[in-house]
Amino acid sequence: MFEKFLGGKTAVVTGSNSGIGLGIAHELARAGADIVLNSFTDAPEDHALAESMARQHGVNVRYIQADMSKGSDCRALIEQAGACDILVNNAGIQHVAPIPDFPVEKWDAIIAINLTSAFHTTAVALPMMRKSGWGRVINIASAHGLTASEYKSAYVAAKHGIVGLTKVTALETAKEPITCNAICPGYVLTPIVEKQIPDQMKTHGMNREDVIAKVMLQRQPSGQFATVEQMGGTAVFLCSPAADQITGTTISVDGGWTAL
DSSP: OOTTTTTTOEEEESSOSSHHHHHHHHHHHHTTOEEEEEESOOOHHHHHHHHHHHHHHTSOEEEEEOOTTSHHHHHHHHHHHSOOSEEEEOOOOOOOOOGGGOOHHHHHHHHIIIIIHHHHHHHHHHHHHHHHTOEEEEEEOOGGGTSOOTTOHHHHHHHHHHHHHHHHHHHHTTTTTEEEEEEEEOSBOOHHHHHHHHHHHHHHTOOHHHIIIIIITTTOTTOSOBOHHHHHHHHHHHTSGGGTTOOSOEEEESTTGGGO
């Protein structure tokens, strides 16, 4: 749809060696952007993934390790990238527990990785975007950035915070050719979600189809998972000229979840 229109641009995608981040990286590469992949590991397979993506799409792809719970690592990631025309703040973790039982260290880690990391990367990326005269900041929030669920206090707080940071970033860049928006996915079929299905089948004594429909997608009216390719396509659209005046908003890809 947007074949190679991002040629000459560099996209940094945090938390991108699997799942939504990897799906977005593939679609941006398909549109011609050079890619910086990232995660907290530094294994041979991480670098092999970058090499494979480069061959597949005919663009430059690098892997840079950074621990997104550390502000210094977040900032160093963008600095080491050398250029950042498109910043996708995707890194995130989850923990589920009632507020009185929620481990403090889990709260701190979720806020650091899911929210504070985006502040640090954006702070370093914006001067690069201003220097090049164009930029896109895409924050991966969640349906939980717009609504809430029990036992997810840190995640919901962080994702609401990402939506707020998105709005502030958009206002601070509104007079420039830079936009900032948040994508709010519902349930997306990622390898992590796929691995949860057998456990949910055992827990609830249900077959695969019933677990998906009655447990996992109970709040998603479409009854279907979103895909990582759809997340990537939405990100590519936000980088297109058609989205030049879309800034400071949220785009829900949640099968109707937040329409309830």
